[in-house]
Amino acid sequence: xxxxxxxxxxxxxxxxxxxxxxxxxxxxxxxxxxxxxxxxxxxxxxxxxxxxxxxxxxxxxxxxxxxxxxxxxxxxxxxxxxxxxxxxxxxxxxxxxxxxxxxxxxxxxxxxxxxxxxxxxxxxxxxxxxxxxxxxxxxxxxxxxxxxxxxxxxxxxxxxxxxxxxxxxxxxxxxxxxxxxxxxxxxxxxxxxxxxxxxxxxxxxxxxxxxxxxxxxxxxxxxxxxxxxxxxxxxxxxxxxxxxxxxxxxxxxxxxxxxxxxxxxxxxxxxxxxxxxxxxxxxxxxxxxxxxxxxxxxxxxxxxxxxxxxxxxxxxxxxxxxxxxxxxxxxxxxxxxxxxxxxxxxxxxxxxxxxxxxxxxxxxxxxxxxxxxxxxxxxxx
Ligand SMILES: Nc1nc2c(c(=O)[nH]1)N[C@H]1C(S)=C(S)[C@@H](COP(=O)(O)O)O[C@H]1N2
Ligand SMILES: [Mo]
Numbered sequence: 001x002x003x004x005x006x007x008x009x010x011x012x013x014x015x016x017x018x019x020x021x022x023x024x025x026x027x028x029x030x031x032x033x034x035x036x037x038x039x040x041x042x043x044x045x046x047x048x049x050x051x052x053x054x055x056x057x058x059x060x061x062x063x064x065x066x067x068x069x070x071x072x073x074x075x076x077x078x079x080x081x082x083x084x085x086x087x088x089x090x091x092x093x094x095x096x097x098x099x100x101x102x103x104x105x106x107x108x109x110x111x112x113x114x115x116x117x118x119x120x121x122x123x124x125x126x127x128x129x130x131x132x133x134x135x136x137x138x139x140x141x142x143x144x145x146x147x148x149x150x151x152x153x154x155x156x157x158x159x160x161x162x163x164x165x166x167x168x169x170x171x172x173x174x175x176x177x178x179x180x181x182x183x184x185x186x187x188x189x190x191x192x193x194x195x196x197x198x199x200x201x202x203x204x205x206x207x208x209x210x211x212x213x214x215x216x217x218x219x220x221x222x223x224x225x226x227x228x229x230x231x232x233x234x235x236x237x238x239x240x241x242x243x244x245x246x247x248x249x250x251x252x253x254x255x256x257x258x259x260x261x262x263x264x265x266x267x268x269x270x271x272x273x274x275x276x277x278x279x280x281x282x283x284x285x286x287x288x289x290x291x292x293x294x295x296x297x298x299x300x301x302x303x304x305x306x307x308x309x310x311x312x313x314x315x316x317x318x319x320x321x322x323x324x325x326x327x328x329x330x331x332x333x334x335x336x337x338x339x340x341x342x343x344x345x346x347x348x349x350x351x352x353x354x355x356x357x358x359x360x361x362x363x364x365x366x367x368x369x370x371x372x373x374x375x376x377x378x379x380x381x
Pocket of ligand 2: 237283284285286368369
């Protein structure tokens with residue numbers, strides 16, 4: 001028996017070339033590139049932020065700008081993927097109405113995999129975008145879930161490309177097989193659509209990428225952060241007030257260093273040790289970055305005073321009472337780098353409270369979350 005659609009609800013028919021396989025291929029490959037860049041940079045970021053134990057000491061501290069570039073690309077490619085995904089979904093949505101909805105087991109599986117692909121892509125771009133504005137309207141923890149769904153998205157995408165390979169191949173070039181040849185006056189043409197999509201991608205990229213790519217900071221109109229807005233020429237993610245540090249009396253602050261030869265230093269004693277100045281960026285995982293000049297004591301010098309071997313692993317503790325970034329560990333690659341400082345000054349001035357007074361960590365090629373502010377203790381591991 002043949003299943004027929006009820007005569008009263010006729011599925012819509014779409015014949016225009018904006019909904020055909022050639023348009024889907026043309027937009028799909030740009031979306032594929034954006035998702036690939038987003039995936040690779042995202043996985044890189046994840047392992048730099050949360051390395052498994054065996055990897056922690058092998059993480060490289062150079063190039064010093066590495067994390068800034070990968071995280072900047074991650075957020076930029078994710079933002080660019082949003083108009084691309086919307087355009088792609090609009091191009092293919094008529095396929096929702098194919099009749100009969102399920103022709104065979106194979107067809108059912110294919111539709112299921114597309115549903116997973118769309119759901120995972122929408123989920124990743126939505127949670128990622130909301131994370132850039134630090135808004136978490138969901139009950140789960142962002143990082144592990146965003147990371148897990150990235151693999152789901154990758155799997156569904158690889159499967160989709162494999163299933164659609166014949167169509168992708170047939171429609172890859174402009175003179176693709178079986179393209180509908182419609183008269184020019186038959187509505188907007190494909191070129192206009194693709195130009196419009198490219199313009200949308202260009203617009204969202206140019207108005208946001210300045211948050212991490214300083215030469216374009218003047219165009220940064222839509223990003224949640226502007227690299228020039230903040231005390232001492234640097235944005236602040238978590239203020240001293242938000243971290244509960246602003247009211248602490250710090251006149252008797254001392255740095256405690258625990259190791260084979262433990263010791264304590266007051267701020268004056270720290271400032272009397274050899275000072276070094278480095279130019280390094282804060283590269284926040286939420287997508288903004290900005291370079292600054294930091295002055296302070298080399299972490300390797302402090303560790304040597306504590307009798308630690310070169311390249312030792314270190315735990316750093318903040319004055320902050322609670323918060324996900326109160327305790328930080330850094331591998332031997334970072335502690336061994338002369339650019340890694342316990343900084344006391346920023347852009348020539350004593351650190352403001354919001355930037356981590358009395359002392360903060362600044363290290364090359366590291367996520368902003370681990371540039372611990374308001375340091376109170378260091379422990380040789
Ligand atoms: N103790 C502590 N240090 C911290 C944080 C924090 O919440 N607590 N936030 C981190 C994050 S997410 C970033 S991006 C940088 C930002 O440094 P800035 O505020 O000086 O620009 O500080 C890091 N250091
Ligand atoms: Mo951050």
